[in-house]
Amino acid sequence: MAKIEVENLYKIFGPHPKRALEAVRKGATKAEVMDKLKHGVGVNNASFQVEEGEIVVVMGLSGSGKSTLVRCINRLIEPTAGSVHIDGQDVTKLDDKGLRELRLSKLGMVFQNFALFPHRTVVDNAAYGLEIKGVDQATRRQKALESLELVGLTGWEDSLPGQLSGGMQQRVGLARALALDADILLMDEAFSALDPLIRSDMQDELINLQEQMHKTILFISHDLDEAIKLGDRIVLMKDGAIVQIGTAEDILTHPANDYVERFVENVDITKVLTADSVMKKAKALGYINSDGPRASLRKMKIAGISSLFVIDKGHQLKGIVYAEDCSEAASRGERDIKSILKTDLKTVQADTPAMDIINLLHDLPYPLAVVDDMNRIKGVINRGALLGAIAERGVN
């Protein structure tokens, strides 16, 4: 069961949403509904799921309904139709009390403009949810201090929000959500109001925190680079409807329609492409125990390459041999390649961005091996293949 399940969700703004809803269900567009019925379509038939421990980024331009969508999940905005299930419980059917309890137990929220209470100190802001929950003062201060420490704000607890920089204020906002110990974080354009450098730091930090905490995060963003960096999956919205759901890779390489394609065309392709999407299957591999210099040379000749990655039976990468070393060893009559094996290899992981690969490949006399956590070879990247991939996907 998914952590969050959104099914056929609609939000119509206006005095008589039912009539507009019918029109929308019959296929009227957002513009038509606005023109003829004077109703706004916030969310149009949205369905998606967020799995436990996943970061899903809902992305779209302003007015695409992404903020409305996230507010329908904790019902800051009342959905017009459809359902939202959290841990199997239908949120849309909760009464006021149940809703407040749900918000306090499961849903932490982080806001675009931080939404800190200016008259409360940092620690009192961080403790707000706990205070509403009815936690006693000593415990809630303790917990708030812990979550402030998590976001690196120890020592600032007695300051007022106005004395903090934007980045620090948003850390308080994050600490306030974390202090609740909720398993779901709703982050509404949480980093959009920050300077680019601070934003990038905060993104890195969120990724680090997420590795420790394994929250389920629904992140709203209008910034594709941010979505790609943070999102395990991306939900792309336009005019209140979901246009595409998939990994960054899916969306960039197989855009569902022209809209998505235009949306993604300005992305810096080198940040998006990762090692596994540009690597090729190794044309040939040497086996450390069975292949001698001659066999290795022959494999290289057939494949048309000048160096050969050497693995053991478990597919673990052991090193590389060069053609010239092989032929020398062969002429000396050696039957083993262990003596000419070069083991100080540079390798990359499957998720290394192409940006970093370009720097590594520069000055490297042999292709790059892509390995997994167990050092098993997954593929190889050479300069030509990388440039080819970038060129191919960079062009529309």
Place this chain on the structure above:
Amino acid sequence: MIEIPRIPLGQGIEALIEWLVDHFAFATKAFSKVMETGLTALQSALQFMPPWLFIIIAAALTWWLTRKRGVTLLTLFGLALVWNMELWAATTSTIALVIISTLVAILIGVPVGILAAMYKPVDKTVTPILDVMQTMPAFVYLIPAIPFFGLGKVAAIFSTVVFAVPPAIRLTSLGIKQVPRELVECAEAFGSNRWQRLIKLELPLATPTIMAGVNQTVMLALSMVVIAAMIGAKGLGGEVWKAIQRLEMGNGFEAGIGIVIVAMILDRVLQKVGSRKNGK
């Protein structure tokens, strides 16, 4: 020519007020007694003190509230001048009236303002009433005050409260409505109920605006207390009223200057108190 009958609006209002007087005057008269007692107590407390002691206490209080040398000196020398002009009794009487009227106006105005901010129907009912209250010439309130409370200070307080309560209501409501939407959403997202939202977020943030409303209420109360001299409020307004009737220009201006001094002190002190809360 067709004769259009005159609509008896004035007669209707008169009949309504007379009916109210007939049926509720016992209550208002009882209320009047209570107020009178409280007012007399406050007034005699103010007058019991020797003027120099009162002036020193007022100056110290001003310093403590504002930390401004100018305003403190204004209090010190302003009140000393009033004492010197032999308007001391009239001034304390006016101050007592202003204090009581303001307290009543705030006790009514702030809760009504909160309700208006919280509930649309209340807002829609209160707004037109306030519009009428604020545009109706102040003198008109003096007339119905007499049958309900009799000539004198309580009638003055009644008409003063009616005149001074609108800004307290309006600015309280405005202050609460001005709390940024994102903060309200945040309070909601973190599980607050309506009451918690009001106490923990809206009222603290609305305090500067509410204080601005209180400031205006005090100023309006002061100006109305002066006008209410016509129905027997006495005080500084009474001095002015006497001077008008006897064409004593000097006395009139002296009393007028006394009113200006009291107004300036109250205004500066209240503004400082309001903005200090706002500042940090």
